[in-house]
Amino acid sequence: ELARQISVNSANSPLKLFTQAKTTITQIFKNIASYVDYSNKFLEEVSNADKNLITDDKYKDIQQLNDKVNRILSVISRDHMKVVFFGRTSNGKSTTVNAMLRERILPVGMGHTTNCFLQIEGTDEAEAYVLTPESDEPKSVSSLGSISNALSREKLDSDSLVKILWPKEKCRLIRDDVILVDSPGIDVSANLDQWIENHCLDADVFVLVISAEATITVAEKKFLHNVAQRLSNPNIFILMNRWDATAYEPESVESVRQQHLDRGLEFLCDELKLCDRKQASEHRMFFISAREALLSRNKDPTASPRSGFNEGYQERLEEFSKFEHEFEECISKTAIQTKFEQHTNRGKEIIASLRETTANVCNKSQILKQESVQKLTEMDEKNSFLEHELRAMTESAKEKIRHISEDVYKRVAQTLND
Numbered sequence: 348e349l350a351r352q353i354s355v356n357s358a359n360s361p362l363k364l365f366t367q368a369k370t371t372i373t374q375i376f377k378n379i380a381s382y383v384d385y386s387n388k389f390l391e392e393v394s395n396a397d398k399n400l401i402t403d404d405k406y407k408d409i410q411q412l413n414d415k416v417n418r419i420l421s422v423i424s425r426d427h428m429k430v431v432f433f434g435r436t437s438n439g440k441s442t443t444v445n446a447m448l449r450e451r452i453l454p455v456g457m458g459h460t461t462n463c464f465l466q467i468e469g470t471d472e473a474e475a476y477v478l479t480p481e482s483d484e485p486k487s488v489s490s491l492g493s494i495s496n497a498l499s500r501e502k503l504d505s506d507s508l509v510k511i512l513w514p515k516e517k518c519r520l521i522r523d524d525v526i527l528v529d530s531p532g533i534d535v536s537a538n539l540d541q542w543i544e545n546h547c548l549d550a551d552v553f554v555l556v557i558s559a560e561a562t563i564t565v566a567e568k569k570f571l572h573n574v575a576q577r578l579s580n581p582n583i584f585i586l587m588n589r590w591d592a593t594a595y596e597p598e599s600v601e602s603v604r605q606q607h608l609d610r611g612l613e614f615l616c617d618e619l620k621l622c623d624r625k626q627a628s629e630h631r632m633f634f635i636s637a638r639e640a641l642l643s644r645n646k647d648p649t650a651s652p653r654s655g656f657n658e659g660y661q662e663r664l665e666e667f668s669k670f671e672h673e674f675e676e677c678i679s680k681t682a683i684q685t686k687f688e689q690h691t692n693r694g695k696e697i698i699a700s701l702r703e704t705t706a707n708v709c710n711k712s713q714i715l716k717q718e719s720v721q722k723l724t725e726m727d728e729k730n731s732f733l734e735h736e737l738r739a740m741t742e743s744a745k746e747k748i749r750h751i752s753e754d755v756y757k758r759v760a761q762t763l764n765d
């Protein structure tokens with residue numbers, strides 16, 4: 348039923364796969380909660396009625412299921428899909444995130460801009476706010492300038508995490524439970540293992556943003572090798588960004604594209620062995636311009652419609668949308684598997700343990716019932732034997748009395764005659 352619902356409704360966005368699975372699994376666990384509650388009440392009555400029917404340990408185990416189910420429900424409500432963006436300084440990571448969010452949320456700029464991890468997640472509040480590691484106090488932000496200000500006031504090391512809580516109503520991606528993590532340039536930190544440990548282990552997707560004017564670097568490869576060691580089969584997308592620059596050298600576009608493709612595929616398929624070349628070239632590598640994508644989605648109303656776009660921009664915009672679709676499909680599928688498979692298994696365990704306990708109680712009560720029926724039958728048999736004896740005794744007593752009275756009668760008659 349879920350598969351059917353999902354296929355009907357996923358026409359718009361593959362992310363709905365995740366949000367619908369989350370709604371469905373929440374409903375299933377609410378049903379499990381009421382089943383657990385009902386069974387608890389039943390077993391309480393059973394244990395009050397007859398201590399032999401259920402052991403104390405088993406009874407306590409079942410009572411604890413209530414808390415367990417509620418804990419799982421609260422974990423499910425916090426489950427989300429997480430994507431981490433990484434790459435060298437100034438490759439366009441923050442611009443890509445902004446383009447996907449369809450708004451200039453993160454500060455971007457030349458040189459080294461992002462100086463710590465920035466996590467953008469949803470809030471039901473109407474106003475955005477920032478949470479920094481130093482204080483629990485939410486800092487309000489109403490514009491991009493104040494996000495930059497809020498960040499530049501802090502002395503943060505590259506490993507620390509700043510959370511930007513963005514109103515869900517403003518952005519579809521965030522409304523659908525996607526958390527986006529932007530990182531500082533991979534070349535500014537020596538401690539990549541720490542990054543992975545702190546920010547990447549629960550990521551469903553990694554997006555490597557490369558500048559098409561350069562190429563994939565040793566630092567980026569090393570980072571991904573370490574990721575692949577910690578996580579089995581990570582989902583990695585490679586974005587060849589700044590593809591708008593090819594407008595200035597149209598004669599070399601194809602050879603440059605081929606060169607990037609060859610290197611990217613060699614890395615993903617031959618070195619990391621994540622997928623085959625066909626799959627990687629169709630679904631994992633994209634030649635885009637984050638700058639143009641952001642511009643097309645977040646237009647300056649005062650600028651002329653074509654300003655800022657290079658020759659051939661439409662193809663790059665289409666490629667960006669294609670990347671987003673592949674990304675959404677991949678992240679929702681992975682997140683459902685990694686997050687909900689565990690919950691499903693826990694749910695099955697809970698139901699199995701409840702079923703086993705109630706079946707045991709039923710069996711025991713059945714045995715007790717049979718025993719008492721047996722006793723009743725035995726007593727019945729004894730009763731009817733006694734009844735028979737009694738009847739026989741009464742009959743013979745009557746007979747004797749008849750004999751005696753006849754005898755007495757005869758004697759009296761005799762005596763009278765005499």
Ligand code: GTP
Nearest residue numbers: 437438439440441442455456459460461589637638
């Ligand atoms: P750090 O945060 O410093 O690591 O950089 P980043 O990877 O986040 O890059 P950012 O998004 O700040 O972009 C750096 C500069 O490149 C900015 O001036 C962007 O406007 C520019 N830029 C980003 N994407 C593109 C693109 O596709 N084409 C062109 N021409 N410029 C781009």
Ligand code: MG
Nearest residue numbers: 440441460461
């Ligand atoms: Mg940045």
